[in-house]
Amino acid sequence: MSEATNRPCPDRIDEIERYLEGGEMTPRLEAHIASCPACGRHVKRLTGLEAFLRQAHDGFEDMEPGALMQRRRLVPHKIAAWAVLAVLLGAGVFWVLDPSRRDGKGRAGEGLVAVAVPGVEDGRVILTTGSPSTVRCGPDATSTASLGSRVVRGCEVDVPGDGGLAISIASDLTLLGSGGARFTLVESTSASRVVKVTSGRLGLYSASAGGRAGLVVMAGKSTIEAQGRLMTVSAIDGELDRVTAVEGGLTVRTTAGRVKALAGGQMLDAGTFTVRPASDEGDDALLVIDLLGTSRFRSTLTVLAPHPVRVRVAGHLLGLTPLSVMLGEGDYDVSLSTPDGTVLLVETVHLAYGQEKRVVYEVDHALPVLASPGQDGGPVEGGQKPARAVDIVALIKEALAEGDAVEALALVEKHWVVKKGDPEFLEAAGDTYRKLGRFEDAVSAYLSAAEAATGTSAEKSYLAAARLRFESLRDEAGAEQILSSYWARFPAGFYRGEAQFLGARILVKQKRYVEARSALESLLATSPKGYLATKAHLLLGSILVTYMSDCKAARPHLAAVKQAAPGGKYAAEADHFLEACGAP
């Protein structure tokens, strides 16, 4: 609903205010509200919000301090870059395999194929089947879903009974609406994806091995937090009907305070709020297979699946998923089958220099729920050896540069056992985990890289680990410990300025302002014109104003920021703090 349609009539504002102040609902206002939806909405919304806040406010004194964590301002993290990438990919990389080309070959389920665009912040339709679905993004913004259609937050998607739809809402996250499903993309940011299911069944598939953090599904009075890779949520008339954790766990919470944690292979019946094995559900298991191809001189074909799936390329059995092979340009027959030999898909894929593709298949075949596949890709039959990547680290970096962390992760997991002693590989693994939000794994990888490496490479790895522990895991003590290891090994390291500055930021967070001041003054004394000087002046000036009430000492530092970076964002920040100090 647009902002304009919610605005009350300007000439009624005073009357509405009087009413909100506890005044009588005059017949005149009542008649107006009956004929003016915007004014009615305005009154209802404000009354409701204020009642909610008032009720909460009355309970504040009974709440523990900090029971409501303070909201942090989210700093856009390369969102613009992701958006540009998404647009570029959206414009140029859509690659739809024409179903007619597959005549004579095996088909999976509806046999519909589409291409996902990695890196989208909002959703993008990547698969449609049967009758077209409808996307409503406002009262006057209803459209038919077609391949590539954008689904922004707030849009409601209606899948007809004989239809089906898949929407990619992140580079590693796909929504699969079955016939009759109705759902809304409530929030879509890199930190949090929230989907509300009103009716029908919705599948959520994460291509990341450990599932996706920050994925929440709302259905009626229940909230489902995903911890695994694949789950389905069914709702009837706005209320949760059942939830199935196909692979990996999930947690269901209701507003009444009931909580159930489901492991992979279990389902919850919302009516009785009981858990039972998913095999009782009777529905076909939902399976999605990604085919990822990157290319430069030679192309990489990567196959990921939520279950162990055998992969044959050109008739040769290469192993179980996840699997990545190097191939030259050309067409390849790829066959995927279950470990018991049931063929799921036979498809020709085309690999070409300069193209990146992801192909998502919906397979209408029930699979047993199995444990996660081994990292080595499983056994190889017939003496066939899988092709090996020439430079894994380069491929991982390339995938990351192109915004495809899922592909990078597949490479990391595939080659972990062999390459886990290689500092460059560990560094790339850390970058991959970081991109995917697996911060603990990233810190471990960076620290292993630091221990395995020497010189500036080791320094950089220590600092990457410390920064992540501090900024993303909010663990100041842990970050400080990593910095101690850094100083012990590199007392006069090349990146000592960075380490000093990060140390000062940690001290500020720990409210050790005097020590932070001393660290920043020391950094400025040893490197007054260094590239970190502007940042150090700004941080020092800001803590002097806000925590040490010393505007006199702060002014020269803030003035130095304005002088060093006039008109820039740091100068604007310096102005805020100078403003708080008032005139000298």
Add this chain to the structure above:
Amino acid sequence: MSSRTTAVELDDERIRALYPRVRSRLVRYLGPRQDIDDVVQAAMETLLKVMSNYSGRGSVESFAEGVAVNVARRYLAIGRLRRRVSDLFSETVLPEDLVTDSRNDVQGNRRLQRLMGILDDMGSRRRLAFVMHVLEGRPMKEVADALGITPQAVKSRVFQARKELLQKASADPYLREFLEELDR
């Protein structure tokens, strides 16, 4: 904490009696934040410092409340600057905090968290007028006296606060859904 003798005897007993009142005011103005006890401590220290200014007009409780308002106002103003400090060099998008609550009312808490976020971003003058008048239900005249402004100014601030609250709530996905529920 030592007692002081001023125009009004501010002995330990009186301080003990004032403490919960000051704390209650501050919790209501600022919400149940992590550092609330530090703020209460600061308010009590300020009260001891400025008690010599107490002229005997009005009750000591009202005087203490006035101090709490001023401390809350300063806290809110400096709090916005402090948030700037912590965000200065942060380059990482942090996942939103999940709210912990004994009632497990995840949805309700998330909404409350978002609404408190809107109040935190609001200017301290608007926020205090809104909290005192709308949430505490105190008459405009009383709020005006506590804030040292005219009732007309209170009315204007409350109006602006309501406008900001509704605008920002409409732009927030969680709260937008809440608003749509209220429409029904």
